[in-house]
Amino acid sequence: MGSFHVSVERTLVVLQAAALCCLLTAAVLRTVDAAETGDGLPVAITWLALVPIVTALWALRPRIVRAGHGAEWTILAVLLATPIAVFGTLNFTIPVLLLIVAFAVVDVSLRAGIHAAAWILCVGFALHVADNLTSWGAFFTGVIQGLINVVPVAVLLCFGIALGLSLRSFEKRRRDDQKVINRLQHATEMEKELLLSDERARSARELHDGLGHRLTLISMSLELAERMRGIDVDQAWEEIRTARDTTSDALAEMRMWVRALSPVRDADARGLAALELIAESFRGTGLTVDVSGDEASDRELASDDEIALLIYRAVQEGLTNALRHGRARTVRIFLAAKEQQMELAVINDFGWGAAAEPPELVPAFGFGLRGISDRTLERGGSMRARRVDGEFHLDVVVPLHGSGGTEVFSSG
Structure with missing residues (x-):
């Protein structure tokens, strides 16, 4: 699942880069055309200015969305995309609009994506109509031209909505999988703690039964030797030798525990x-x-x-x-x-x-x-x-x- 997530993220980066290249190409072509005809230079300048702005906006998108400002990001992105929709036709500017609508679905909701697409389409249609209000004939001509431009864009933006739904579904599955992974990691940590607790309890019990017993014997032998030193010197020395031998056994057992519990040093x-x-x-x-x-x-x-x-x-x-x-x-x-x-x-x-x-x-x-x-x-x-x-x-x-x-x- 992790490799699949990485591949999806890389695909999105490629799509964003391709969309920005398309927008830059459209701006350059419009600039060349404006230089030849003297018309359309403001549109070209607008598109050129939007290339770095949209790039920065997309670069900051993950951080902004994680901070809980997905709705604000979507509104800003749609407003920035409006000039592209208003002055653009069915050419290189469409990929940027498609991705902005898709991100609106992913970052907010399906309704937000539909609203974004509707806003872009309505503004474009309204401007086509507004340019032809000199007469009823011109008005109908503007409506027809608006529909000719808006309907194909609407179809393409539907693909953006579909892409957004797919990405949203993927994000939901990724979050669900991450929750499962987190629960498994928590369960593993709990199991590890329980196993370590069992091992500590077992080690403590064996230390008490083994080393503790030997230390008790040493103490008893020394106490007996102290009482017997004025009565039976040989018995006192025998108890001291017993304490010495028991001490050696205790030291050997302690060294064994140290070796047994030591990991590989290198x-x-x-x-x-x-x-x-x-x-x-x-x-x-x-x-x-x-x-x-x-x-x-x-x-x-x-x-x-x-x-x-x-x-x-x-x-x-x-x-x-x-x-x-x-x-x-x-x-x-x-x-x-x-x-x-x-x-x-x-x-x-x-x-x-x-x-x-x-x-x-x-x-x-x-x-x-x-x-x-x-x-x-x-x-x-x-x-x-x-x-x-x-x-x-x-x-x-x-x-x-x-x-x-x-x-x-x-x-x-």
Whole structure:
């Protein structure tokens, strides 16, 4: 719709330029004729003067109409067009009259366009009659000449009214579409705020349950050590060591949260280089992250911002879950573009060891994974999250061209 609106605006500019060129041509021809015959010079001068005036009026029209002065603009334009209608015939001056009537319909109403056309026609007809009032014969001759000039102009001005109706309908549809776009943008912003609110609530809850719990343990250990220092020195030192170890765990968790919530630092990074930056931000937590991909995937990520954003968010979420829920030590990231689709695999081990059974076969599919799933489905892709042989696999497939997607959550 935006490109169509631009094309209509450009067409109007072309029509205005053509109409002004026609008026200028008529003025020049009348000037040449006046130089040869000595008659018609005032008309030529009037038309020449109206060229820059009408140009300025049309240039200011959008701003004047937006300010709510469409009716005043229409009246002024019609009054300026009256000399053109009075002294003109069926030649180069008609396009200017046609556009002025069309703009009257667009900027005010259909009735305004009809009134503008009627005014132009009546003034022209009246002047033809007024020039022939010397006798009844001359009067009838003036009426006939007036009709001969007015009727063709009336037919052409009807085309101006039709053009105005078309432009008015287009403007109404454009305004309606803009209202719909504004409502969608408002709904999107509201949804974004709700999603961010959910994420903040989830983060606050996990910080309270994890980091808050550890800080509580540190405080209890230090209080107990203070009470026991005069009774049982060994027990007091044991509590201090417990507080130290818990402090280390709390610092590690805080570093994990900082890495997980940090975006890619280099805004100019593209393709696999951006994935490497995401991986590097998590390596600071002690996590080993390996990133691999082919040239085709690197090229597609660099050329398609929507797919790139989806892949980056999926990798970030996969690394966050591996660190937060799986207590992973190693994560492998594979990216490939083949058969008109982008394939991402994020695979991590479990920090509690392959022999031990993890407390959760699959991390809870909360806000993060659900958001990745929704974005993937919107792009016509699929997401699969599952446990396979002591590892957790997050697989995302996004078609480079296509539609329709599925999401799969399983325990493998």
